[in-house]
Amino acid sequence: xxxxxxxxxxxxxxxxxxxxxxxxxxxxxxxxxxxxxxxxxxxxxxxxxxxxxxxxxxxxxxxxxxxxxxxxxxxxxxxxxxxxxxxxxxxxxxxxxxxxxxxxxxxxxxxxxxxxxxxxxxxxxxxxxxxxxxxxxxxxxxxxxxxxxxxxxxxxxxxxxxxxxxxxxxxxxxxxxxxxxxxxxxxxxxxxxxxxxxxxxxxxxxxxxxxxxxxxxxxxxxxxxxxxxxxxxxxxxxxxxxxxxxxxxxxxxxxxxxxxxxxxxxxxxxxxxxxxxxxxxxxxxxxxxxxxxxxxxxxxxxxxxxxxxxxxxxxxxxxxxxxxxxxxxxxxxxxxxxxxxxxxxxxxxxxxxxxxxxxxxxxxxxxxxxxxxxxxxxxxxxxxxxxxxxxxxxxxxxxxx
Numbered sequence: 001x002x003x004x005x006x007x008x009x010x011x012x013x014x015x016x017x018x019x020x021x022x023x024x025x026x027x028x029x030x031x032x033x034x035x036x037x038x039x040x041x042x043x044x045x046x047x048x049x050x051x052x053x054x055x056x057x058x059x060x061x062x063x064x065x066x067x068x069x070x071x072x073x074x075x076x077x078x079x080x081x082x083x084x085x086x087x088x089x090x091x092x093x094x095x096x097x098x099x100x101x102x103x104x105x106x107x108x109x110x111x112x113x114x115x116x117x118x119x120x121x122x123x124x125x126x127x128x129x130x131x132x133x134x135x136x137x138x139x140x141x142x143x144x145x146x147x148x149x150x151x152x153x154x155x156x157x158x159x160x161x162x163x164x165x166x167x168x169x170x171x172x173x174x175x176x177x178x179x180x181x182x183x184x185x186x187x188x189x190x191x192x193x194x195x196x197x198x199x200x201x202x203x204x205x206x207x208x209x210x211x212x213x214x215x216x217x218x219x220x221x222x223x224x225x226x227x228x229x230x231x232x233x234x235x236x237x238x239x240x241x242x243x244x245x246x247x248x249x250x251x252x253x254x255x256x257x258x259x260x261x262x263x264x265x266x267x268x269x270x271x272x273x274x275x276x277x278x279x280x281x282x283x284x285x286x287x288x289x290x291x292x293x294x295x296x297x298x299x300x301x302x303x304x305x306x307x308x309x310x311x312x313x314x315x316x317x318x319x320x321x322x323x324x325x326x327x328x329x330x331x332x333x334x335x336x337x338x339x340x341x342x343x344x345x346x347x348x349x350x351x352x353x354x355x356x357x358x359x360x361x362x363x364x365x366x367x368x369x370x371x372x373x374x375x376x377x378x379x380x381x382x383x384x385x386x387x388x389x390x391x392x393x394x395x396x397x398x399x400x401x
C-alpha cells in the first residue's frame with residue numbers, strides 16, 4: 001500500500017452532493033447499510049441543506065445525528081483539495097461531471113484518495129484519464145467512474161458471464177437492456193451536454209487512444225451493429241448511445257480472462273419494431289435539439305436539478321440486462337445466457353451501486369491496481385458479491401450448445 005494510502009485520515013467515506021436527488025438516496029442507503037465503524041461525512045456547499053439531510057439520516061441511524069458536515073464547492077479548488085485529503089474514499093453525485101467534476105478528480109488523484117462517481121459522460125472519462133491517470137497511479141488513488149446504472153450492471157454482468165465460459169478462446173457477448181424508469185434533472189442535463197459535444201467527445205477519445213496502453217496480442221472490439229431481430233428474446237435490438245460498451249472494452253483490454261478475441265455489442269431490447277424505430281427517431285431529435293443552446297435550456301428547465309421521480313414511481317420501476325454469450329471452442333460454439341436485474345435503475349439501484357462501490361473500496365481486499373480503473377478491474381467479484389447481497393440478481397437463464 002502506498003504510504004499516503006496508509007496514512008490515517010479522519011473519514012473513511014465522504015459523500016459530496018448529499019443534498020441532490022441521487023445524493024440523498026445514496027446518503028439514506030449508507031445510513032441503513034454502512035458498517036458501524038465506517039466513518040462517514042457529508043459534503044456540499046449549503047450547510048443548512050446538509051444539516052437537513054443529516055437530520056433525516058438520524059431517523060435511520062440515530063448515531064448519525066452528529067455526522068460531520070464539510071463545506072465544499074465545485075468552484076473552490078482549495079476546498080476540494082482539503083476534502084480529498086480528509087478521506088480515504090470520496091463519492092460524488094455532483095454532475096454534469098464535464099462541468100463540475102474535474103477539479104475533484106484532480107484533487108483525489110493528487111491526494112491518493114479513491115474516487116467514485118455516477119458519470120455516463122464519455123468525454124469526461126476520457127479527459128480525466130489523459131490528465132489524471134498517471135498522477136493517480138503514482139499516488140495510489142483508484143479513480144472509478146460510472147458506478148451507477150452506467151455502467152455497473154453491464155461491466156460486472158459481462159465479467160460474470162465471461163467467468164462462466166471456457167478460457168483462452170474467442171468470446172462473443174451481446175448485452176440487451178430493458179428498463180422502466182424516468183430521468184432526474186441532473187441526468188437530463190448530463191445527456192444534453194454530451195449530445196451537444198460530439199466533436200469534443202471524439203477529440204477526447206482520440207487523445208486517450210494516443211496515451212492508453214492497449215493489448216497487442218489480443219483483440220477487443222465493440223461494434224455498434226444495426227437494428228436486428230433477436231429471436232431468443234422475441235425482441236428487436238436497438239443500439240444504445242451510452243458509455244457502457246466503452247467501459248466493457250476497457251475491462252476486457254485489461255483482463256486476460258476475456259480471451260484472445262473478445263467482442264461486445266450493446267443494445268436496448270424492444271418488443272415491437274414501431275416502438276424501436278420511434279425510440280431511434282426520438283433520440284435523433286433530442287441530439288438535434290441539444291445542438292441549440294436555447295433548446296437545451298428549455299429542455300433542462302422542464303425538470304430542475306435535484307428533482308426526480310417519486311418514491312411510488314421508483315417502486316414500480318425495474319431493469320434487466322440480458323447477456324447472450326458464445327465461446328468459439330475447438331469442439332464448436334458453447335452458448336450461455338445470463339441476466340442482471342433489479343429495481344429502479346436510475347435512482348434507487350444507482351444509489352445502491354454507488355454506495356456499495358465506495359464501501360467496497362474502503363473495506364474489501366481488492367486487486368493491487370491504481371490509476372483510473374473500471375468497476376470490473378478495480379473491484380470485480382467483490383462488488384458483484386456485495387450487490388447480490390444487496391438484492392441485485394446475477395444468474396444464468398440458459399445454457400446449451
